[in-house]
Amino acid sequence: MIAWDAPGAGRSSDPPESFGMTGYADCLAGFVERLGLERPDAAGLSYGGALALASSAATPPCRRP
Numbered sequence: 001m002i003a004w005d006a007p008g009a010g011r012s013s014d015p016p017e018s019f020g021m022t023g024y025a026d027c028l029a030g031f032v033e034r035l036g037l038e039r040p041d042a043a044g045l046s047y048g049g050a051l052a053l054a055s056s057a058a059t060p061p062c063r064r065p
Contacts, residue, residue, distance in 0.1 A: 002040075004031055006051070025055040 006024055007015035015023060028051065032040055042052035 002035065002037075004028060006048075021051065021054050024051050028055045 005012040007013065007019060007027055028042075042056060043049070044052045
């Protein structure tokens with residue numbers, strides 16, 4: 001299991017005020033790519049769940065058939 005600190009959460013720096021779901025999804029996709037994960041499972045609650053769905057919809061390598 002790998003836990004990701006989204007921008008503005010945990011020990012990560014705050015994102016720009018204009019940062020939205022797309023920005024978070026792009027950051028998550030970059031994180032997944034940097035770790036070399038080909039088809040990760042993602043889970044989240046509330047905003048994290050919405051982010052998991054948005055990321056999997058927007059990033060083909062994260063999609064599950």
